[in-house]
Amino acid sequence: MSMTAAEKILSSHAGEEVRAGSxxxxxxxxxxxxxxxxxxxxxxxxxxxxxxxxxxxxxxxVPDHFVPNxxxxxxxxAKLLRQFAREQAITHYFEVGEMxxxxxxxxxxxxxxxxxxxxxxxxHTCTYGALGAFATGVGSTDVAAAMALGRLWFRVPETLRLExxxxxxxxxxxxxxxxxxxxxxxxxxxxxMALEFCGPAxxxxxxxxxxxxxxxxxxxxxxxxxxxxxxxxxxxLGKDVRGVETDPDASFTTKVLDVAGxxxxxxxxxxxxxxxxxxxxxxxxxxxxxxxSCTNGRLEDLEAAASILKGHxxxxxxxxxxxxxxxxxxLAALRRGIxxxxxxxxxxxxxxxxxxxxxxxxxxxxxxxxxxxTTNRNFVGRMGHESSEVYLAGPAVAAATALTGYITDPREVxxxxxx
Amino acid sequence: MLRGRAWxxxxxxxTDIIIPARYLTSTDPAELxxxxxxxxxxxxxxxxxxxxxxxxxxxxxCGSSREHAPLALRGAGVAAVIAVSxxxxxxxxxxxxxxxxxxxxxxxxxxxxxxLEVDPAAGLIRNLTRGEEYRATPLxxxxxxxxxxxxxxxxxxxxxxx
Numbered sequence: 001m002s003m004t005a006a007e008k009i010l011s012s013h014a015g016e017e018v019r020a021g022s023x024x025x026x027x028x029x030x031x032x033x034x035x036x037x038x039x040x041x042x043x044x045x046x047x048x049x050x051x052x053x054x055x056x057x058x059x060x061x062v063p064d065h066f067v068p069n070x071x072x073x074x075x076x077x078a079k080l081l082r083q084f085a086r087e088q089a090i091t092h093y094f095e096v097g098e099m100x101x102x103x104x105x106x107x108x109x110x111x112x113x114x115x116x117x118x119x120x121x122x123x124h125t126c127t128y129g130a131l132g133a134f135a136t137g138v139g140s141t142d143v144a145a146a147m148a149l150g151r152l153w154f155r156v157p158e159t160l161r162l163e164x165x166x167x168x169x170x171x172x173x174x175x176x177x178x179x180x181x182x183x184x185x186x187x188x189x190x191x192x193m194a195l196e197f198c199g200p201a202x203x204x205x206x207x208x209x210x211x212x213x214x215x216x217x218x219x220x221x222x223x224x225x226x227x228x229x230x231x232x233x234x235x236x237l238g239k240d241v242r243g244v245e246t247d248p249d250a251s252f253t254t255k256v257l258d259v260a261g262x263x264x265x266x267x268x269x270x271x272x273x274x275x276x277x278x279x280x281x282x283x284x285x286x287x288x289x290x291x292x293s294c295t296n297g298r299l300e301d302l303e304a305a306a307s308i309l310k311g312h313x314x315x316x317x318x319x320x321x322x323x324x325x326x327x328x329x330x331l332a333a334l335r336r337g338i339x340x341x342x343x344x345x346x347x348x349x350x351x352x353x354x355x356x357x358x359x360x361x362x363x364x365x366x367x368x369x370x371x372x373x374t375t376n377r378n379f380v381g382r383m384g385h386e387s388s389e390v391y392l393a394g395p396a397v398a399a400a401t402a403l404t405g406y407i408t409d410p411r412e413v414x415x416x417x418x419x
Numbered sequence: 420m421l422r423g424r425a426w427x428x429x430x431x432x433x434t435d436i437i438i439p440a441r442y443l444t445s446t447d448p449a450e451l452x453x454x455x456x457x458x459x460x461x462x463x464x465x466x467x468x469x470x471x472x473x474x475x476x477x478x479x480x481c482g483s484s485r486e487h488a489p490l491a492l493r494g495a496g497v498a499a500v501i502a503v504s505x506x507x508x509x510x511x512x513x514x515x516x517x518x519x520x521x522x523x524x525x526x527x528x529x530x531x532x533x534x535l536e537v538d539p540a541a542g543l544i545r546n547l548t549r550g551e552e553y554r555a556t557p558l559x560x561x562x563x564x565x566x567x568x569x570x571x572x573x574x575x576x577x578x579x580x581x
Contacts, residue, residue, distance in 0.1 A: 023559060023561035023562070036440075036443045036485065037484060037485065037486070039446060040446045040486055040487070043446060044572060047572055047576075048575040048576050048579055049576045049579045049580065050575070050579050065440075065443075066443075066444065071444070073444035073445070074444050077444060120484075121484050121486075122483075122484050123482065123483050123484040123508055125484075137508050138484060138508060138511060139484055139485075139486035139508060139511055139512035139515055139516075140486040140512075141486060141512065141515035141516060141571050141572065142511060142512075142515060142571070144572075144575070145515075145571055145574075145575045148575055148578075148579055149578055149579070153561070153565070187431055187478060187481060188431070188477055188478040188481070188504065188506070191478065191504065191506065191507060192507050218508075221478065221481065221506060221507065223507055271431060358435075358440040358483070359439065359440050359441055360440055360441065364441075377433075377435070377482060379433040379435040379482060380433075380435065380436060380458050380459075381435055381436075381458045382435050386458045
C-alpha cells in the first residue's frame with residue numbers, strides 16, 4: 001500500500017507497517033541533547049536505573065546554549081554534560097573550541113543521513129529534515145529513555161505537503177519562504193504533522209537554505225519538516241544516498257503557496273506567524289540587529305549579510321551582533337574575508353553560541369528595546385526583558401536594517417539583478 | 420478527583436512564558452515554579468495555590484522542548500493543565516512526567532477564579548462556579564498506559580532491568 005515518507009521511515013524503525021495516527025515504539029539512529037536539556041536528561045537517565053547509553057556512537061552531546069559558560073550555574077550544567085560524556089565514552093561530544101550550535105554542527109559533521117530517525121531534546125531538531133531525516137524535538141525524559149533503550153514512542157504523523165509555486169523576488173531567500181508559509185498556515189497549522197516542502201522555489205534552494213526552512217517547521221507546530229533528497233543533498237553529504245519519498249497516491253494533504261514575486265518578510269512581535277513585508281515596517285527603529293542562530297548562522301547567511309554591509313558602517317546607535325553557527329562556519333567566513341567586513345562595518349562578532357536567541361547571554365535585551373534577529377522565535381521576552389521586542393527576518397533584511405537603524409527591505413540599500 | 424481554582428490564559432502560551440530561558444540553569448521544580456508564567460502574570464507564582472488549574476486556549480506550550488516548562492507548572496503547585504489544544508512537545512513532556520493535561524474544546528468557557536472539579540482519568544471537568552460540565556478528548560490507550568505506569572521513568576526502569 002502507498003505510504004508517506006514519515007510512515008515509511010517510522011515503519012522501517014518500528015519493524016512493522018505503521019500508519020498516520022497510530023502509536024509506535026521505534027528505534028532511533030541518533031539522540032541529541034545540549035547543556036540545558038542534557039543535565040535534566042542525565043538526572044532522569046540515572047533515575048531510570050540505566051548505567052550505559054545504548055550506543056556511545058549514537059548519542060550526541062553539544063554544550064551550546066549557555067556556553068562559553070555564562071555564569072557559575074551554567075558552568076555547573078556544562079560540567080555535568082562533560083562528565084557524563086567522559087563517563088559514557090560518548091564519541092560525539094563537542095567541546096568549546098570545536099563546537100557549534102547543534103543544528104548547524106550535526107549536518108556539517110556528517111552525522112545526519114536521509115531516512116534516519118533522530119530525536120533531540122531541542123525543538124529545532126526538525127532542522128535535519130532538510131537532509132531527509134525524520135528528526136524531531138522531544139523532552140529530557142524522552143532523551144533519557146532513548147539514551148537508555150535506543151528507542152522511543154511516537155505518534156505517526158499525518159502529512160501536510162507545502163508546494164511553493166512561482167519565483168520569489170531575488171531579494172527574498174529561504175527565511176522569507178518559511179516565514180511566508182508560517183504566516184499562511186499559522187503557528188499551529190501543522191500541529192502534530194509531518195510537513196513536506198516541495199515545488200520549484202524550494203528545489204532551487206541550497207542545502208543551507210533548506211536547513212533554514214526545515215528548522216522553523218516547529219514554529220508551525222510540526223513534528224518534522226521534510227525535503228526530498230536530490231543531487232544537492234548528495235553533493236552536500238558527499239555520499240550517493242537515496243531519500244525516502246512519499247508515494248504519489250499516499251494519503252496526505254497538499255497546500256499550494258504562491259510565492260511569485262514574494263518580497264523580503266519580517267515576523268513582527270509576538271508570533272512567528274505575524275508576517276508582514278519588510279517595507280511595511282520602515283517606521284520601526286531597532287536597538288540591535290542579531291545575525292546568527294540555528295536558523296541563519298551558516299556561511300551562506302553570513303555571506304548574504306556581508307555582501308550588503310561591505311564597505312559601509314552600521315547606523316549610529318545600533319548594536320550589530322554576528323554569531324557564526326559553528327567553528328567551521330567562523331573559520332570559513334574568516335578565510336573569505338567576511339569577518340573583516342563585519343568588523344570594519346562596526347559589528348561585533350562572537351564565538352558560536354545559542355546565547356542571546358533565547359535571552360541567555362551575549363546580547364540580551366533591556367526593557368523596551370527592539371531587535372531585528374535572524375532567529376526563529378519572537379515570543380514575549382524571548383531575547384530578554386518582557387517589554388523588549390523581537391522582529392524575525394532573513395540575513396539580507398538584517399544587514400539592511402543594520403545600515404539604516406530601522407526595518408529595511410534590502411532592495412532599499414542594494415540593487416538586485418532581475419530574475 | 421481534583422478540586423481547585425482556574426487561572427485562565429489565552430492562545431499560544433509559549434514555553435518562554437511558562438518558564439523564561441534565563442531560569443533554565445536549574446532543574447528543581449520548586450525553584451522553576453517560582454518564575455512560572457511570570458512574563459504573563461508576575462504575581463502568578465505568589466497567588467496560585469497548590470491544586471489550582473492552568474486553563475488556556477489553543478496550542479498551549481508551543482516553542483521550546485524544555486521539560487522545565489511542565490516541571491515549573493508542577494513546582495508552582497498546578498494540579499493539571501486544561502487547554503483547547505496542546506503543542507506536541509509540551510504534550511509529550513507532560514505525559515512523560517505525569518502532569519495531567521486535558522484537551523477540552525470548551526476550555527474557553529472557563530474564567531480565572533472559577534472553581535473546578537476535575538477527574539483527569541474520566542476526562543471530566545465540572546465548573547462549580549458556572550454550573551457547567553465539560554468533557555475532555557479521551558487519550559489514546561497507548562498514552563493512558565504510560566500515565567497509569569506513573570510516567571515514562573517507571574516504564575523504562577522495567578525495560579532496563581530486563
